[in-house]
Amino acid sequence: xxxxxxxxxxxxxxxxxxxxxxxxxxxxxxxxxxxxxxxxxxxxxxxxxxxxxxxxxxxxxxxxxxxxxxxxxxxxxxxxxxxxxxxxxxxxxxxxxxxxxxxxxxxxxxxxxxxxxxxxxxxxxxxxxxxxxxxxxxxxxxxxxxxxxxxxxxxxxxxxxxxxxxxxxxxxxxxxxxxxxxxxxxxxxxxxxxxxxxxxxxxxxxxxxxxxxxxxxxxxxxxxxxxxxxxxxxxxxxxxxxxxxxxxxxxxxxxxxxxxxxxxxxxxxxxxxxxxxxxxxxxxxxxxxxxxxxxxxxxxxxxxxxxxxxxxxxxxxxx
Amino acid sequence: xxxxxxxxxxxxxxxxxxxxxxxxxxxxxxxxxxxxxxxxxxxxxxxxxxxxxxxxxxxxxxxxxxxxxxxxxxxxxxxxxxxxxxxxxxxxxxxxxxxxxxxxxxxxxxxxxxxxxxxxxxxxxxxxxxxxxxxxxxxxxxxxxxxxxxxxxxxxxxxxxxxxxxxxxxxxxxxxxxxxxxxxxxxxxxxxxxxx
Numbered sequence: 156x157x158x159x160x161x162x163x164x165x166x167x168x169x170x171x172x173x174x175x176x177x178x179x180x181x182x183x184x185x186x187x188x189x190x191x192x193x194x195x196x197x198x199x200x201x202x203x204x205x206x207x208x209x210x211x212x213x214x215x216x217x218x219x220x221x222x223x224x225x226x227x228x229x230x231x232x233x234x235x236x237x238x239x240x241x242x243x244x245x246x247x248x249x250x251x252x253x254x255x256x257x258x259x260x261x262x263x264x265x266x267x268x269x270x271x272x273x274x275x276x277x278x279x280x281x282x283x284x285x286x287x288x289x290x291x292x293x294x295x296x297x298x299x300x301x302x303x304x305x306x307x308x309x310x311x312x313x314x315x316x317x318x319x320x321x322x323x324x325x326x327x328x329x330x331x332x333x334x335x336x337x338x339x340x341x342x343x344x345x346x347x348x349x350x351x352x353x354x355x356x357x358x359x360x361x362x363x364x365x366x367x368x369x370x371x372x373x374x375x376x377x378x379x380x381x382x383x384x385x386x387x388x389x390x391x392x393x394x395x396x397x398x399x400x401x402x403x404x405x406x407x408x409x410x411x412x413x414x415x416x417x418x419x420x421x422x423x424x425x426x427x428x429x430x431x432x433x434x435x436x437x438x439x440x441x442x443x444x445x446x447x448x449x450x451x452x453x454x455x456x457x458x459x460x461x462x463x464x465x466x467x468x469x470x471x472x473x474x
Numbered sequence: 475x476x477x478x479x480x481x482x483x484x485x486x487x488x489x490x491x492x493x494x495x496x497x498x499x500x501x502x503x504x505x506x507x508x509x510x511x512x513x514x515x516x517x518x519x520x521x522x523x524x525x526x527x528x529x530x531x532x533x534x535x536x537x538x539x540x541x542x543x544x545x546x547x548x549x550x551x552x553x554x555x556x557x558x559x560x561x562x563x564x565x566x567x568x569x570x571x572x573x574x575x576x577x578x579x580x581x582x583x584x585x586x587x588x589x590x591x592x593x594x595x596x597x598x599x600x601x602x603x604x605x606x607x608x609x610x611x612x613x614x615x616x617x618x619x620x621x622x623x624x625x626x627x628x629x630x631x632x633x634x635x636x637x638x639x640x641x642x643x644x645x646x647x648x649x650x651x652x653x654x655x656x657x658x659x660x661x662x663x664x665x666x667x668x669x670x
Contacts, residue, residue, distance in 0.1 A: 222561055356572055358562040362524060362555055363605075367573055367612070368548030413562035 211426020214400030219354035220378035227400035232294035237390035240264015261391020339388025351415035481530030552612035
């Protein structure tokens with residue numbers, strides 16, 4: 156059912172835009188037959204689906220590894236680290252905005268920032284989810300400041316493109332850009348799928364998970380790698396898109412239950428659906444202008460999350 | 475058999491356990507009894523391999539828990555911690571199935587009525603019984619239970635003690651922590667009161 160909904164939404168998203176497409180169905184079944192559809196809308200819709208899926212699973216990894224409902228890539232410093240990595244790559248002239256190189260730098264930055272968060276949170280012994288969240292917010296703030304400072308010293312053209320990208324936009328995505336993010340999303344998704352049963356056990360606490368045979372530090376490390384690949388790839392390609400990492404896993408959990416293996420798929424589907432609908436709205440609602448996608452993702456995701464928390468708040472113990 | 479050989483455990487600069495030795499026989503129920511803060515749970519966690527003693531050695535049938543991988547150790551010993559917290563809304567059955575086969579232990583501990591309930595909605599006593607059931611479902615030769623009788627009504631206490639006796643008769647080595655307020659310990663094969 157969600158997959159059918161996603162396909163219908165994707166076809167609908169490709170069909171709408173500032174230009175009317177004559178013979179849409181014929182164009183749709185003939186790849187390359189129409190430049191607007193196949194060079195502009197198709198990569199954009201594909202990017203929305205992949206980025207949404209990546210951020211949905213990234214949020215799941217963050218919440219599962221920290222055993223905390225508030226964890227997400229933005230909270231743990233992952234998103235800010237990815238921005239920092241990509242901006243440093245661009246600032247040094249080694250890579251361009253949206254390139255595969257920027258994706259590699261972004262993923263490395265995400266890994267660096269998330270590792271710092273986990274390492275600092277564990278400095279005084281056992282890794283507590285409270286420490287992770289507090290340290291993550293601080294690390295995120297530091298990397299966000301570094302992105303701002305680096306952008307300020309760049310030349311004007313680079314700064315403008317970085318500014319546009321950092322607000323979150325799928326407008327510049329090309330078919331070539333998709334290759335890298337497909338790779339990071341698949342790699343991160345496979346790791347997430349493989350450690351999912353262990354994250355179920357980790358929800359009982361580190362000590363009980365260990366008693367059940369889970370190598371807790373190893374599972375956390377793999378979750379960190381998965382999170383960095385997923386969020387790093389997404390952020391370095393389309394900028395920071397807020398809220399998906401937090402909302403998609405929670406919405407999926409409310410509908411499908413807490414098992415992480417099922418949630419890996421469902422968080423991806425729900426993340427993809429929200430980003431796709433949000434991007435379609437952001438480019439059509441105020442034509443010819445385009446809204447920042449983060450405005451639309453929050454407007455769509457937040458009411459759903461509030462409604463589910465209000466009606467069915469029994470999947471995550473809050474007290 | 476569990477062998478505790480001259481162990482010392484220091485926590486926050488305080489000697490919790492000092493130069494303590496003990497042998498816990500296989501196929502029996504051993505009860506560790508004492509007041510709050512005397513180090514009962516610390517001793518059980520050390521036996522479970524949660525950490526290494528500062529001095530001395532603990533072995534389970536010649537196997538060193540701290541030198542054994544978590545996966546291999548989970549086939550040797552199971553443990554139910556005190557005050558098990560459940561953050562995600564799995565059902566009781568799903569929680570038990572994380573450790574092994576659930577049907578038999580659900581019946582043995584009379585958890586049938588709550589088997590499909592979410593663990594986030596359980597009372598303290600129910601949650602503790604689910605933790606015990608999960609440890610039993612792990613089906614290991616050694617079973618470590620931290621205050622399994624706390625917060626249980628008379629009926630549940632009787633069921634738990636009866637099940638532990640049956641498991642010991644099957645050959646399992648069972649170590650149970652009880653609070654010093656527990657007066658009736660005739661069901662234990664061995665009682666440890668002093669381990670400082």
